[in-house]
Amino acid sequence: MAHEIIFHNYPTSPFSEKVRVAFGIKKLAWRSVVQPTIMPKPDLIPLTGGYRKIPVLQIGADIFCDSQLILREIERRFPTPSLSPQNTGAPYGLGFWADRQIFQAAVAIIFGEIGDMVPEDFKKDRAAMSGGSFSAEALKRAVPLMRDQYRAHTQFLADQLEDGRSFWGGEQPGLADIHAFMNPWFVNSALPHRAKATLEEFPKVMAWFERVRAIGHGTHKEMSPKEALAVAKEATSESHLAHDPHDPNGRKPGDKVAVSADDYGRDPIAGEIVFSNAHEIAILRSAPEVGEVVVHFPRAGFVVSAV
Ligand SMILES: N[C@@H](CCC(=O)N[C@@H](CS)C(=O)NCC(=O)O)C(=O)O
Incomplete structure (x- = not known):
């Protein structure tokens, strides 16, 4: 069975609103997990490994940080109707x-x-x-x-x-x-x-x-933060190991890295590269609350450093 779309957000978050409108354009059904507006976020951090910002998208044990990548992932999984009707980047x-x-x-x-x-x-x-x-x-x-x-x-x-x-x-x-x-x-x-x-x-x-x-926002039902953690723990990531032949710094799957935003909320998230490309880097990490998860970040606006 396909995993549900679990969306960690809060009602007043403008970056979450971007994704909610994308759900509306595509008429998607999703689960809403309402997270706190300030730290601590005890049921978000185990999923992300330290990324504290909202929104975060969860599909089983795959965790997508930042609205830029979330929108791209939604478009990839649910291509119709397209968010880029003119098909441009x-x-x-x-x-x-x-x-x-x-x-x-x-x-x-x-x-x-x-x-x-x-x-x-x-x-x-x-x-x-x-x-x-x-x-x-x-x-x-x-x-x-x-x-x-x-x-x-x-x-x-x-x-x-x-x-x-x-x-x-x-x-x-x-x-x-x-x-x-x-x-x-x-x-x-x-x-x-x-x-x-x-x-x-x-x-x-x-x-x-x-x-x-x-x-509008498509249709949604609430899910408790604890239930979302349990979903991650039950699930296995759908991400596959892949080499990035054009990585400008020669990074490869298995490399230990830390990823952080380059603007604010720069807490580094450590893990091992699963795959990367020009748009995205996915790292494997684990925590007792969620087991092994793969956390995905955009490349534009994010810093990747070796640890
Ligand atoms: N680049 C991020 C920015 C996200 C962002 O700044 N989110 C705000 C809420 S709209 C946030 O996380 N503020 C701090 C917090 O909620 O703890 C994205 O596109 O998702």
């Missing part, structure tokens, strides 16, 4: 535009306005995760610049929609819409009045936002 690049450029502006816009109301333990957690401090004052100071940035990047989207198309690439929604949707969704969930203000100038973007929102 460019939308993956747009992920970096949304995740780094616009997200930074959205965070400042939101927390510059509500930063004073954020609980102390959340601030401490996010400061530790980013290796700095979480200063409501600094975010407030950044707001004017970030509103300018947010507007400028929204104009790119408005230009794309100018000819009256329904979605980024034409009449079908896809990956580019998913990336472009994340930040307006985030601002809208935290500060609906601000989201409205940021889109007032862009009626076509506003209409597009409602169209993407109407796609």
Whole structure:
């Protein structure tokens, strides 16, 4: 029997929203495991080996970290309807535009306005995760610049929609819409009045936002975090050992490595390479709660080092 799609997320997570929209486009049925919004995450870390961010996708004993790779894996397993109707790789690049450029502006816009109301333990957690401090004052100071940035990047989207198309690439929604949707969704969930203000100038973007929102999330049922750990323990990974003839650093299956994000939440995850390619690296590791699992990471935006 095929394993269920188990999705570790929480409702307010914008990166999770990308994947939930992908589930909606493909009308998938999935299990939702709601994880904490701050550390500790005692039922997530045994699965990932230290990766603390959300979302994480679990298919049996295969664990996929980062929305970039999760979207790719969903597309691979459930190709119809495609997330890349135009069959190009460019939308993956747009992920970096949304995740780094616009997200930074959205965070400042939101927390510059509500930063004073954020609980102390959340601030401490996010400061530790980013290796700095979480200063409501600094975010407030950044707001004017970030509103300018947010507007400028929204104009790119408005230009794309100018000819009256329904979605980024034409009449079908896809990956580019998913990336472009994340930040307006985030601002809208935290500060609906601000989201409205940021889109007032862009009626076509506003209409597009409602169209993407109407796609929904497919269908889901909750699963407890403990049950997800038990699924991993019962299952065997479906990943196969494969040599990567083009690895620029000559890495090979069996090499012991540590993988970490290159931006924030950089906790290294150690394991042995199972396979790797230009998009992905999969490492084998084990923990008492889950037995042997294979944890998959994207290559773009991640650092692989020998241990
Ligand atoms: N590059 C990651 C970014 C994920 C990310 O920043 N997720 C946020 C939530 S939306 C997070 O994990 N924040 C810290 C936490 O929830 O503990 C991805 O694309 O999945």
